[in-house]
Amino acid sequence: MKEIQDFTNECLKSGGMSQNTLKSYQCDLSKLENYVDSLGITEIGKVSEKVLKDHLGQLSEKGYSPATIARNIVSIKALFKYLVKNEIVAIDASENLIAPKVELPKANVLTRRQIEDLLDMPDARTAKGQRDSAMLELMYATGIKVSELIGIKISQLDMQIGSIACKNNKTERIIPFDKRTKAVLTRYLQDGRRHLITRTDEELLFINYQGEAMSRQGVWKLVKSYARQADIKVPITPEALRHSFAAHLVERGADIEAVQFMMGHVSPVSTNRYARENRDYIRDVYDRTH
Structure with a gap:
């Protein structure tokens, strides 16, 4: 039609x-x-x-x-x-449509030890290692999506206060990151990145060996590779770092609305599952040990 x-x-x-x-x-x-x-x-x-x-x-x-x-x-x-x-129809025929209840899949969350092992894998002596380390740290420290990660521009970083500005569908969210991530990013910006860029006016933060933007597949492969090196047995994708960021914040008592904002969730339903799964974990530990 x-x-x-x-x-x-x-x-x-x-x-x-x-x-x-x-x-x-x-x-x-x-x-x-x-x-x-x-x-x-x-x-x-x-x-x-x-x-x-x-x-x-x-x-x-x-x-x-x-x-x-x-x-x-x-x-x-x-x-x-x-x-x-646009006054093409007078009545909204979809008004009473109700979506079926959808059970969200269980989030793939890594333990803090697994996260530490993964973050320790890149070789910080090389430009690639510094780049990969900065990517992994930033993903876990902010919970940003891979699509956001590969599109980050230098101008989106505020290294003075330690934050990144992510724009999506005309909205913007400012996500802070910690001193460790700031140090890793600073090392990459001052050293590793200059060996990867092919032009001095390059705006993208993360670049591949061809001097081009990283691809989603490229990020997926490097996460898989470092997971194998870290001997992490559970299936892991870049999304696992995003889930782990949110789950660990909730586990430490972070406000759900704040986590929702940082994750860019439109609905609190997506964010609430981290709280629900944290409660399930606590119950499981209690049942096994008390």
Whole structure:
């Protein structure tokens, strides 16, 4: 339908949406469009609440997970919000759609000892080692996403007070980091980085051997490599450092809202799981030892 295409084009032009979100909208709304076409409906104004619910019911019957169906509802609601705002339809047919309850997967959290072992692996005598050390330290010290890490510019760092500014969807959050991370970053900035950059006006903080931006796959591989060197047996990805950052803060009594802000969570539900899992851990220790 033209209206669906117009909506996704508007999302693209706005520039305030990540590529992953845009792809999700396109994928989800393509499913909706195919279902509507199968019913012979050619006008968006004739897509009723019943049609939407039947579509979602069909997705469930096909074996789509509650998380995927919940995401489809988000996409559909975004579409109808656009349609109502632009007076293309008078009634929001998605208003009463309720997303199924989604159980968040258990966070992959490392112990403090495992974190220390991992952070000690890079060889600080080399430019690569200094870069890798700075990346690992910053991920654990701030809980930033890999997509944020590889896009950090020098201008986002405030080395005087020890913080990083992360922008996402037109919002900004300032995340502090500790003296240890500050020292590792300072060493990399003063020494290792100058051996990696190919031009003096390079803005990116982390650079590969080709003088280009690090890739997500590159970060994933180096984390895996250092985990093997540290003899960490549990599965580990860059996301584990992010989860460990949040879980260890909560474990030490950090305010949930503060952790939510630093993690960039829109909903407290995502952050609350760290508190819930910490309580489960304490209960397990109590049951085994008391």
